[in-house]
Amino acid sequence: MLDNIYLSIYHDLVNQIEQGSLPPDSKLPSENELAVQYSTSRETVRKALHLLSQHGYIHKIKGKGSFVLHVNKFNFPVSGLVSFKELTKRMRKKATTKVISLKRGRPSPYIATQLNISRTEEVWEVIRVREIDGEKIILDKDYFRSFIPPLTVEICEDSIYEYLDQTLTVGISFAKKFITIESITEEDQAWLDHKEYPMIAVVRNYVHLEDNTLFQYSESRHRPDKFRFVDFARRA
Amino acid sequence: MLDNIYLSIYHDLVNQIEQGSLPPDSKLPSENELAVQYSTSRETVRKALHLLSQHGYIHKIKGKGSFVLHVNKFNFPVSGLVSFKELTKRMRKKATTKVISLKRGRPSPYIATQLNISRTEEVWEVIRVREIDGEKIILDKDYFRSFIPPLTVEICEDSIYEYLDQTLTVGISFAKKFITIESITEEDQAWLDHKEYPMIAVVRNYVHLEDNTLFQYSESRHRPDKFRFVDFARRA
DNA sequence: AAGTGGTCTAGACCACCTG
DNA sequence: AGGTGGTCTAGACCACTTG
Structure with missing residues (x-):
């Protein structure tokens, strides 16, 4: 436009x-x-x-x-910053998002480290479960620095990225994703239909704004049988 | 240059x-x-x-x-076509590659499908084990269409990509990678130090030449605790 | 020989940030 | 106001492919 x-x-x-x-x-x-x-x-x-x-x-x-x-x-996005909403829209699956908790407060030492901020600076914490075809598949834990506009449960059930795109004055610039495979935690077991899989695919995502500040850290924890990541790479 | x-x-x-x-x-x-x-x-x-x-x-x-x-x-490549040799050079690990088998012949139905060729066209099959710090971590299965210059065990122990870059007249253009997590197979168990992990990270890679022909299909099967994939993505 | 994409130039105007 | 990156133009020459 x-x-x-x-x-x-x-x-x-x-x-x-x-x-x-x-x-x-x-x-x-x-x-x-x-x-x-x-x-x-x-x-x-x-x-x-x-x-x-x-x-x-x-x-x-x-x-x-x-x-x-x-x-x-395969009807799948090229690697990049693609939100869950866009993703499921393309895959034409019945997908819902349930917000487990949404709060603002002091970060844990781990989160403070990941966001590279002091423990006294407050952060938003959003924990969500993604359900696909009736099964709880993904546990999303998102942490935002507190200068973003306030979040509500409705926004988190829809798309946080759409909201931020519209309300943030400074845009999103780049993100680094780290994919690993780890042992399942009690938290995973509590929220997901894990089907006795002992491991979980973890996507850690560090999102930066146009002024280069890191403003979001997230962990997306996927049941291994439903995990799929696609990467399109050009040479040189 | x-x-x-x-x-x-x-x-x-x-x-x-x-x-x-x-x-x-x-x-x-x-x-x-x-x-x-x-x-x-x-x-x-x-x-x-x-x-x-x-x-x-x-x-x-x-x-x-x-x-x-x-x-x-993290000293890691941005997502892309990076060979094992470049990768380990950056990580400063003692890494060796052992060639399990190298042959040219008719492909299995599965491989013919993956490469999108007829079962009568011969392909190169290279199966290798990657050892890092003395542990067998990765099982690599590579399939090339037969128009590539001939492979030898020495080349496969070094870097197939370096060889192809130097000998192929038409260059490599792009690749699609699909990452999934699957149950371990008997073949994985036979070749890898799998440490009782029941699952394995599989990277399927489809590599295209500059004239758009698909010339390689590969499966890189990683022990889950050592698997790590990084993706750098810019917005827009 | 004609058409294609790959590279390069020397300008131009704009929006943004800093003094 | 001056410097910065973002966009755009109207040319140019090249290497490659095809007829």
Whole structure:
């Protein structure tokens, strides 16, 4: 919506690919043609195509053209900051989120360390259980620094990210995720339908704002049989 | 080494960051200054900085400048096509690779499906065990389409990717990784020091060449306590 | 030879941050 | 006001593919 030409071209082409008017293996118009179509310069078109390429939508071949990839066979997001809500929407599953606890207060030493703040600075703590097809699959523990706008149970049941995107003045910039596999804890056992699996997949996520401050730490604890992580990586 | 200006600027800055002459939180010269330093245009400098940003080395703030991130705290690659050899070199561990079997022949139905080829087309099969600090931790099963240059045990003990990078005329373009957690198989038990862990982390990797053909399928099976996957993701 | 994407230039205007 | 990064333009030359 911004007056950003290359982003609007990008979104337009993404739509065409997802709607099917640009099917897999089909060839996009050449960069020069697109520049004329969108009344812009070729470099600007190239910026849009670069984004499509980075996100796994197209593939460019020198001398030949740009071609649509058939990636979304698994209907899954390319690795990135994708919220649970977006994710389940794509997978067309019945998914619900139950808020176990929501409070603001002093962090534990562990959380203070993870967020790299002093123990006297208050944090928001949100603990949620994600249910998919009637089974409690994911235990989400989120910790936010207290300068974010106040959270409510309704927001946490919906999408915290949507809320923050709309209310935060400074945007989200980048995140680091660490995936490990650990022994199940009593807390996991208490909240999840763990089916005797002794281990759990843990995704630790450190989210930074545009000014580089770390503002969120989260642990997403997944029952191993339902865990799935996808990574799309381009070379160089 | 190519006559590629922005790549050489990128590599130069990566070196400065990794050597420490550009420490974390320090500010890079402005884009205009870099353009003068490298005797090139600002857009070319920006291309290099964009790469640094994508790979988690720097962080740009409008109106202020570009700053070095302190990411490599965990000394781990940003998600991508990183080989075992590069990986262990960074972690400074004693790591060895043992080739269990190396052969060329008809694929199993499963492998033919994964590689999306007919069962009559031969494939290379490489099965390897990765040992770290004396423990057999990872079972790697690699399948290559037969048009690649011939493999030897020596190559497989070193780095298949380095070999392919040097010998393949058409380069590697992109890869999709799928991470799941599964029950341990008899094959895993036979080759790994599995320590009674009943589950195993499986990374399935589909690697494509620049002409978009899928040329490799691999399964990397990790003992859960040693498994670690890192993902760096930028927003938008 | 013509078309394609890959790289590069030398400008330009803007929004943002700092003095 | 001056510096910064973000976007955009209208050219240019190159390497690659195809007819």
